[in-house]
Amino acid sequence: MAAPLFLVPCDPLVPRLPDEHYAREAVAARDAGLAVAVVDHDAIVAGDLREALRRVPDSDVERTAWYRGWMLSSSAYSRLGAALEARGLRLLTGPADYRAAHELPGWYDTFAASTPASAWLPWEPGRTPTSADVGPLIEALGGGPAGGPGVVKDYVKSRKHEWDEACFVPDLADTEAATRVIARMVELQGDDLAGGIVVRVFEQFxxxxxxxxxxxxxxxxxxxxxxxxxxxxxxxxxxxxxxxxxxxxxxxxxxxxxxxxxxxxxxxxxxxxxxxxxxxxxxxxxxxxxxxxxxxxxxxxxxxxxxxx
Ligand SMILES: Nc1ncnc2c1ncn2[C@@H]1O[C@H](COP(=O)(O)OP(=O)(O)O)[C@@H](O)[C@H]1O
Ligand SMILES: [Mg+2]
Structure with a gap:
């Protein structure tokens, strides 16, 4: 079978070229014998897959592909996969595998023994959580009202640069304080909130x-x-x-x-x-x-x- 195609995001200003952030990887891929093609990240996110894949060559034989680029939501990745399939290209990481590795609920059980204890709740972007939502979530963390510090994030990313405001919870037993931190995290993630709310037990690194x-x-x-x-x-x-x-x-x-x-x-x-x-x-x-x-x-x-x- 032919070597996988290596897909990278295009430069927004010069769309036939790889985005500068991935340019070195594109060169390395060519050096390793891979064909490289650019995809338009913004068009993938906007759901315009025809535009997004405009520069991806058609192939008569079935080919495989890697994507190396900016994060995509699991649903955007899934749309990308389907549009590539229609062109005879199969992503080596299928949509289910992408979600499993990308979102905490997808990988947590497999890594439970070696990662901080976590609980999660699916959540819609833009909706403000109350203590009635947060209380049961925190209780799920240890089977009871778990005390001690915690960390919050969505299924993919935290607001670690707004640590005190939107990431770190000094005491999970204080539901009101935890709710404020989680609500701020949800607010700052805005439309980008991925999947839902995750609460994790803080461990001292x-x-x-x-x-x-x-x-x-x-x-x-x-x-x-x-x-x-x-x-x-x-x-x-x-x-x-x-x-x-x-x-x-x-x-x-x-x-x-x-x-x-x-x-x-x-x-x-x-x-x-x-x-x-x-x-x-x-x-x-x-x-x-x-x-x-x-x-x-x-x-x-x-x-x-x-x-x-
Ligand atoms: N359970 C935890 N206990 C202590 N520190 C944590 C915990 N989870 C995350 N952190 C700290 O917060 C940072 C951001 O968390 P992480 O889960 O990596 O989110 P992101 O996806 O935003 O990088 C980590 O790099 C780590 O320093
Ligand atoms: Mg991280």
Whole structure:
């Protein structure tokens, strides 16, 4: 079968070229023997798939494709997948696998032993939660009125840059205070609120020099750890090492999840235990700015994921 096609977002100003953010990966993909085509991210989001795929070549033989680009909602990814199918192109990460890796409720059970305890509630963008909504959600976190600090986010993203206002809950037993933080998170996410509300038990991660968790991103292709990078937010000198036994344990969960291209953000707690902070679909996970993309793209070029029988 032909090598997968490598789809990247186009530059909004020069639409025949890859967006600058993905230009190095596009070059690396060509170097690895992949054909590269651009898709129009804004048109995908707007639901205009004809326009979005205008520059994707037609193919007579069935071909597979990777997407590497800006995050898409699970429903937008699904529409992209369907429009590509109509052109004889099958995304190697199918829509169900994308959702499973991209949204916390999709991966949580598989990683439950190695990630902070979490509870969630489907929620519509723009609707303001009250304590009557939040109380039962927090109770679901520990089977009772869980006390102690917590962290809130939607199914995909947090408002970590508005930590005190819209991310961190000092005491989950204080339902009114938790409701204020969650309501602010929902408000700030606006129309981008993904799926619903997630509440997580806060765990104490070992801080780096800047006080951040020492988060390391592991990139998994076909269930194998092909690249370990600092978290993109860590800046220069971020940690990029994970003990082998941690990789083995997390790898078992990644393989159980089944999605073919996944990232896991891992960090050590102050007690030394390594934890999974979040899982992501590898296609929409950011590489740190200084990271050479060759190794990753070569792994993607070599993958052959069995299709439906
Ligand atoms: N349960 C938790 N306990 C302590 N810190 C957390 C917890 N969850 C997230 N964090 C901190 O908040 C940051 C953002 O959370 P994360 O789930 O990665 O959201 P985002 O998708 O916005 O990156 C993490 O990088 C980590 O430092
Ligand atoms: Mg994160």
């Amino acid at each position: 070992a801080p780096d020099d800047g006080g951040r968790a020492q988060e390391v991103r592991v990139w998994w292709v076909g269930g194998a750890p092909v690249l370990v990078t600092p978290h993109p937010d860590a800046g220069a000198g971020g940690a990029a090492e994970v003990p082998a036994e941690v990789l083995d344990a997390v790898g078992a969960s990644v393989r159980a999840l089944g999605a073919p291209f996944v990232t896991t953000d891992l960090a050590p707690r102050t007690d030394g235990a390594w934890r999974v902070i979040e899982v992501g679909d590898g296609q929409v996970s950011d590489l740190p700015g200084g990271q050479e993309p060759g190794v990753l793209v070569e792994a993607l070029a070599g993958v052959s994921v069995p299709g439906p029988a």
